[in-house]
Amino acid sequence: MDNAVEARACCSQRLLGAALAGLLCLATAGCSSKDEPAKSNSDSTPKITSSKVVGAMTVDDFTALCDERGGTVEVMPHCGGFATAKGFSYDSTTESLSEHTCAGANTCAGWNCAIVD
């Protein structure tokens, strides 16, 4: 049984996503007490600037959001470290949408929207 299935058995997706978003929040520039400037795309340290549970989202919904911002949709094949540029990602396991500032910041199953300046 994979982690996502185990997690579903314990409690709601919204709860799991919210917990993950909360725990990861401080790793972000947005809610850290440290005043860190946004890092460039070449920064290898993953930074998530905001994360919220948005509920179920299809790939079409996500693509529409990504198109609005001129980004490119990437399908994330594994947990962590895949996104090729800054942008935002949707984690279908936790139903959370996260903004991040650099490459390698996606979480698990879902899609990434890579936005190149």
Add this chain to the structure above:
Amino acid sequence: MSWPASPAWLEELQARFGDMLRTPLERSSGSLRAKPDAYPSALLEEALPTPNLTSGERLAIYNRQYWFRLFTVLQRAYPLTARLLGYWRFNEHATHFLLARPPRHWSLDEIGAGFADFLAEAAGNGNALVDDTRPDLEPDALLEAARIDLGYHQVFRAPPVARYEPSAADAGRLLQARLRMSPAVALLTEHWPLCELRRRALEAPGEGALRLEPRLARPRHWLLGREGLKLGLVPLEPRELQLLMLLSRGTVEAALGELEEACRSAGTSQELVELPANIQKWLASSVQRGVWRGADFAP
């Protein structure tokens, strides 16, 4: 490195001296007095008298200092408990505690570690913690005060700890991980305004017993944390406290499941609706406040 065996006579002398040190001070006179006639007779013969003091009187100096030092250390570790009980009664409990659990650690400050539990055990065994002359002081309030004092003592003495900030790389396994709580924080609950009373007691030291103020309409929960040498309290919502306690005992997903079930059992649908947003807020704030020092990930 191995040490040569001590001579038998020295070991025996030290054992007798230790027995003498731990002989409790007499309380029946209304003041604490040493009882040299209770010391080991062999030790009384071995200790030489001076022109002004008998051997028993000489040994009593050590006996008194042993107890007075330990009372002082314990009173400083439990200032609220000591002031609520009054020092005379507090020292009586301290005597029972120190006879049952004599100091064994190299740091004298460690002697207070088991005192709050000792008082709780004593109360559980039917021992009266509080004099009949103190109807205002409920035993449960005293036990709560001791736990609060212990929390402050532990947080103050904790070593510097770097706070744990989960990274995106942890995300995939964070829900199955167990978060480790920092020793520099404590979760406190009070049914009486004890934290405020403790602050006032420290600001205005004195010998008189403090009066307990009326019980609160509902309990208050606090996160006790430390910034440098300064300690501070942050209020916690009841479910927030419950979440932090659950997280310190099991995996993140197990804690979430238990909390969700608790909300469901309480039958308040609004609480369930608001739970995800609250969970996110509480956990983000817990990370920011340095509640966690690490995570144990499942292999």
